[in-house]
Amino acid sequence: MLMALCLAVGCGGETLNNRLDGYPESGAPCSSASALVGALETQIAAAGLVDSVTTWGYVLEHGEEAIFSRAWLTEHSSQTVDIQYFIFSMDNVGLIALDYLIQAADRGVKIRMLVDDIMLDVALADVALLNAHPNITIRIYNPTEGNGALQKIAHIAGDFKGFNQRMHNKAFIVDGRVAITGGRNVADEYFDYDQAYNFRDRDVLLVGAEVADVQATFDAFWEHPLAADIAPGEAGDAAAAAARTLYGKIHAYACDPENFWPEIKALIDSVPNAIPRIIEAGQLHRLESMAFVSDAPGKNTDDGFHGGGLSTEALTALVDAARTSLTIQSPYLILTEEGLSLFADAVARGVEVRILTNSLCSTDNLEAFNGYQRIRGDLLAAGVAVYEYRPDASIRRQLITAEKQKRADYVPVFGLHAKSMVIDHETVVIGTFNMDPRSANLNTECAAIMQSAAMAAQVEALMFEELAPENAWHTTADWNPDNEAGWSKQVRCWLRGVVPAAVL
Numbered sequence: 001m002l003m004a005l006c007l008a009v010g011c012g013g014e015t016l017n018n019r020l021d022g023y024p025e026s027g028a029p030c031s032s033a034s035a036l037v038g039a040l041e042t043q044i045a046a047a048g049l050v051d052s053v054t055t056w057g058y059v060l061e062h063g064e065e066a067i068f069s070r071a072w073l074t075e076h077s078s079q080t081v082d083i084q085y086f087i088f089s090m091d092n093v094g095l096i097a098l099d100y101l102i103q104a105a106d107r108g109v110k111i112r113m114l115v116d117d118i119m120l121d122v123a124l125a126d127v128a129l130l131n132a133h134p135n136i137t138i139r140i141y142n143p144t145e146g147n148g149a150l151q152k153i154a155h156i157a158g159d160f161k162g163f164n165q166r167m168h169n170k171a172f173i174v175d176g177r178v179a180i181t182g183g184r185n186v187a188d189e190y191f192d193y194d195q196a197y198n199f200r201d202r203d204v205l206l207v208g209a210e211v212a213d214v215q216a217t218f219d220a221f222w223e224h225p226l227a228a229d230i231a232p233g234e235a236g237d238a239a240a241a242a243a244r245t246l247y248g249k250i251h252a253y254a255c256d257p258e259n260f261w262p263e264i265k266a267l268i269d270s271v272p273n274a275i276p277r278i279i280e281a282g283q284l285h286r287l288e289s290m291a292f293v294s295d296a297p298g299k300n301t302d303d304g305f306h307g308g309g310l311s312t313e314a315l316t317a318l319v320d321a322a323r324t325s326l327t328i329q330s331p332y333l334i335l336t337e338e339g340l341s342l343f344a345d346a347v348a349r350g351v352e353v354r355i356l357t358n359s360l361c362s363t364d365n366l367e368a369f370n371g372y373q374r375i376r377g378d379l380l381a382a383g384v385a386v387y388e389y390r391p392d393a394s395i396r397r398q399l400i401t402a403e404k405q406k407r408a409d410y411v412p413v414f415g416l417h418a419k420s421m422v423i424d425h426e427t428v429v430i431g432t433f434n435m436d437p438r439s440a441n442l443n444t445e446c447a448a449i450m451q452s453a454a455m456a457a458q459v460e461a462l463m464f465e466e467l468a469p470e471n472a473w474h475t476t477a478d479w480n481p482d483n484e485a486g487w488s489k490q491v492r493c494w495l496r497g498v499v500p501a502a503v504l
Helices: 002-009 038-046 063-075 092-106 124-131 149-158 211-223 237-255 262-269 271-280 310-321 337-348 366-381 402-408 437-441 453-465 481-485 487-498
Strands: 055-060 080-085 110-116 136-141 171-174 178-182 197-200 203-208 227-229 285-287 289-294 325-329 352-358 385-389 413-416 420-423 427-431 446-451 472-475
Touching (some): 055 453, 063 092, 080 092, 110 211, 178 211, 310 420, 310 427, 325 453, 352 413, 366 385, 420 453, 427 453
Parallel strands (some): 080 110, 352 385
Antiparallel strands (some): 080 171, 427 446
16 A cells, blocks of 8 residues: 555656657747736736735636746746745646746746655756756755655655645745736646646636735745755766756757647737736736635644644635535545534525535546545535536536647546635635645645635636536435446545545
């Protein structure tokens, strides 16, 4: 079981040079920055929307929009880019994102990257080469010394609880003035670029006063002892040449039109033109109030696996205070007795509770789905309306751009990954928190809690659309869609019953 856990999270080892074999070691720039992030604020100010105390939020529903927003902000940064992610994969999206970061660093922008160790999928020698750039600093959260399979097994066996305390926070902060947070990691499948399986996810872009709180949270993690510096690589001319070679190969990869379509570059370049249209459409929402809630690094200091953090307390309080309606999307739904009682009490006081989660067909995590199966009947008995996402949800064609469908000729399977809530048609939560014991007690999590009836109406309308029969199955006490997954996946899911619910 320990070996299976280790292999499930990945143990790194492949070098970037192997992945980039065949690309030249250097190349001419394929893009150039011509403005500052301040251009975004300037356009918002021109519409009379900026003051010293207001925060504005723009919901990033489409994967493509979410990635080119990050690209544009990086390209037009002037001082800093701070990045905090559970997963930063070196796949197509990851390599192109890395090229944008290296180009920003080359022109003097200070880059700080904090990534959790458990899903690190690249050789530590390459991380050291990236870290060797004078303007790039990388730290690894809760690392296993050596990062190999045997080291991870030893870490699991020797400190099971410590190994399972992961940093699940996600933040992307530019110049301390603009931030993106939400459910997306950095990998193809979070931005609709995987040709087999993609996540339906959600982020929010924030501009204004409360970005300072997102920045402060990043700084707290960055300075914590669990955020470990990368061991310095070899010094000297040879090491510097190896770093330049790697940067050149990454840049050549990103400049290849087969990897980075010209159509996507055009969308990135047109971001300034899109801002006035977004404002005019009423999709840049003035937040009446906003709180960025995050767990502290090292979250669970209690004995055992129970010890919730600030995010657990904040979301529990929101559910407990709901008066009329509660609409939730969570990819994983594993509730303790306390969680079941929380929702049962809400239903009893007249709150209409709807939850969309993954079906066995759409889930990427059989252990988590097995945990959901254990409480599904109790949740339905409590009066909660439960829906399970279809892997062939029709909304895929709405969320993936028509140009991509036309060029690539595919509409991949979708699984739910958005972690969102709308409470009483006026409060929106977009964050990283899954409805499971791992988020409650082990992983550090964060969430933007935003008060805006207009934003709530926008997000809830799409949530309701995703409950329609063409997008989700309505699960009842008499029927669930498990059989739609076929016997093989059902058996594999059943075998996951050996995993304790406390660590799912």
